[in-house]
Amino acid sequence: MSNWRIRLREHITNGISRRGNGNENTSESRDSLNPLIVCRRVKIVHLLIFFSAWFCWLMDAYDYFSVSLSSTSIGERFGKDSTQVTTAITLTLLLRPVGALVGGILSDMYNRKWVLATIMVVVGALSLATGYCDTFSAFLGVRALFGVFMGGVWGPAASLSLENLPREARGLFSGIFQQGYACGYLVASCVNLGLVPSVSLSGGANYRALFFLGAGLSWLAAAIQAAVPVSRVHNSKSKSNSETKTKSKLFQHLCTILRTYYPNILLAIWLMILFAFFSHASQDLLLTMYVQSKCFSNFRATQLVIVANTGSVVGGVVGGIMSQKLGRRLTVVVCSCIAGAFIPLWVVPSSFNGVAAGGFFVQIGVQSAWAVVPIYMNELSPPNVRALFGGLAYNLGLMVASGSSQIESRAGETRMIETCGRVHEDYATVSGIFVGIIAALLIITALLAWENKGRDLNGGGHDDGQAERYVVDKVDAVDGQMTPKSSGSGVKTKVGDPEEN
Numbered sequence: 001m002s003n004w005r006i007r008l009r010e011h012i013t014n015g016i017s018r019r020g021n022g023n024e025n026t027s028e029s030r031d032s033l034n035p036l037i038v039c040r041r042v043k044i045v046h047l048l049i050f051f052s053a054w055f056c057w058l059m060d061a062y063d064y065f066s067v068s069l070s071s072t073s074i075g076e077r078f079g080k081d082s083t084q085v086t087t088a089i090t091l092t093l094l095l096r097p098v099g100a101l102v103g104g105i106l107s108d109m110y111n112r113k114w115v116l117a118t119i120m121v122v123v124g125a126l127s128l129a130t131g132y133c134d135t136f137s138a139f140l141g142v143r144a145l146f147g148v149f150m151g152g153v154w155g156p157a158a159s160l161s162l163e164n165l166p167r168e169a170r171g172l173f174s175g176i177f178q179q180g181y182a183c184g185y186l187v188a189s190c191v192n193l194g195l196v197p198s199v200s201l202s203g204g205a206n207y208r209a210l211f212f213l214g215a216g217l218s219w220l221a222a223a224i225q226a227a228v229p230v231s232r233v234h235n236s237k238s239k240s241n242s243e244t245k246t247k248s249k250l251f252q253h254l255c256t257i258l259r260t261y262y263p264n265i266l267l268a269i270w271l272m273i274l275f276a277f278f279s280h281a282s283q284d285l286l287l288t289m290y291v292q293s294k295c296f297s298n299f300r301a302t303q304l305v306i307v308a309n310t311g312s313v314v315g316g317v318v319g320g321i322m323s324q325k326l327g328r329r330l331t332v333v334v335c336s337c338i339a340g341a342f343i344p345l346w347v348v349p350s351s352f353n354g355v356a357a358g359g360f361f362v363q364i365g366v367q368s369a370w371a372v373v374p375i376y377m378n379e380l381s382p383p384n385v386r387a388l389f390g391g392l393a394y395n396l397g398l399m400v401a402s403g404s405s406q407i408e409s410r411a412g413e414t415r416m417i418e419t420c421g422r423v424h425e426d427y428a429t430v431s432g433i434f435v436g437i438i439a440a441l442l443i444i445t446a447l448l449a450w451e452n453k454g455r456d457l458n459g460g461g462h463d464d465g466q467a468e469r470y471v472v473d474k475v476d477a478v479d480g481q482m483t484p485k486s487s488g489s490g491v492k493t494k495v496g497d498p499e500e501n
Contacts, residue, residue, distance in 0.1 A: 038472055042169050046164045046165055052221075058180040059184065060184065062184040062187055063126075063184075064184075064209075065185045067143065073205065076240075077255075078135070089402075090142040091140060091149060095148055095403035096395040097151055098422050099119075099147070100388075103151065103153070103156060104390075105250070109250075113225060117223075118222075120218050123149050128150065131208035146338040155392070158177060168324065172324065173320065175371030178367070178371055179367060181407070185309050189306050189309065193210055193302050193306075254385075255282070267449055269393050271376075271442075273396075273397040273400045274445060277401045281431060281434040282339075286305055287432075290304050292424050295353070307359060311360035315370075316368065317371075319331055319372060323372045327453050328375070331371070332443075335366075336439040339362055339439050342361040345358035345362075347431070347432040377389065381455065408430055413425055
């Protein structure tokens with residue numbers, strides 16, 4: 001039977017079923033642009049699970065950005081320059097995929113809640129150890145180990161936070177979850193601006209207060225994670241994963257997934273490379289750009305960074321809501337265009353208000369595009385390996401983009417400008433060009449990609465009670481499972497996903 005006849009039959013069958021049951025409200029029709037309406041549809045227990053995962057992600061970002069915010073003080077304590085101190089940041093990014101691989105496998109095989117809580121306990125201990133390092137070698141070692149455990153947070157947290165939510169709420173909460181990263185940066189910036197100068201620690205190393213507070217808050221995140229109920233969705237799935245809990249069966253299962261879902265895997269990794277460059281290009285040299293290219297003091301430059309991160313948080317909410325109506329890919333296209341449109345306002349002005357407005361709106365565009373990443377990765381993922389799939393793709397992208405700041409810095413050295421009464425690197429123009437190029441690549445990729453918007457993540461069918469039906473051009477049997485292939489429309493569709501049967 002031809003594909004269009006299959007689609008017509010399914011359309012008629014679903015339509016008759018809905019009319020017969022007197023229920024015409026599909027999940028698509030229930031999508032709302034009002035976040036208050038969306039939040040009212042979420043159960044309290046699911047909000048608690050979401051918040052606990054979000055708080056872990058926020059503290060992960062807080063502990064990561066603590067080094068970049070205190071790099072000058074760290075360099076003074078150990079007698080190193082800024083370039084040597086940033087080696088710790090590079091090591092952290094390079095080792096994150098290791099943690100994503102191990103943490104993702106453990107989270108998918110066993111229990112996301114306890115794996116995530118354990119990781120946060122170790123993250124807090126490593127944050128505390130960072131403050132007590134007496135030598136630069138010890139500092140690098142602790143931050144390298146921190147990178148391993150940091151990489152294990154995003155995959156389990158993103159899966160845990162979204163898989164329990166009703167379908168119509170996932171777009172909004174995907175954006176809120178991802179901006180936990182911006183919130184972590186924002187909280188760390190505020191602590192560095194307010195608390196650190198007001199404390200007095202031995203040896204004048206006041207920056208250690210940033211890490212000591214981070215340790216306590218990370219342990220608080222672990223305690224909250226341990227206290228919330230176990231995810232109903234993953235708890236039922238982990239029982240079915242017991243067959244893969246031997247090394248040989250696990251390796252065979254992963255090879256099958258790699259062989260079957262390689263188009264989705266390659267797409268996810270490529271997208272995360274672009275997204276990683278998108279955020280790093282617009283954030284890594286932000287403070288340096290404000291101080292050198294725009295002639296602001298460190299205090300005023302930090303205020304501008306806070307304004308920009310506020311735009312990130314707003315963008316996460318806006319992008320999440322948009323993706324539920326427009327779809328994941330179209331949201332990335334629209335938001336990338338917004339970021340590109342505000343690049344001149346970000347680069348050209350020299351007044352505080354003008355630069356603040358430019359940074360605010362560019363970050364709205366960048367982070368509203370980022371808002372779709374958690375739910376998009378969950379919907380692209382093969383069955384039963386969401387934490388591994390999303391976490392590994394996410395951190396591989398960040399690993400590739402770990403040299404973003406060096407690329408921008410080298411490019412800035414080739415373009416000099418005279419401001420503040422002296423000649424120096426034109427970081428503003430270089431950053432603007434970099435962001436524009438990445439935005440263009442994201443637009444092209446999103447237009448050519450596919451998506452699984454509305455895919456069931458909890459194995460219970462559609463939230464409106466209808467049986468979930470997808471149409472495919474071709475269905476292959478792999479290990480007794482039905483494997484999705486790409487439909488003619490370019491959207492990944494499927495029949496009988498094993499996760500939902």
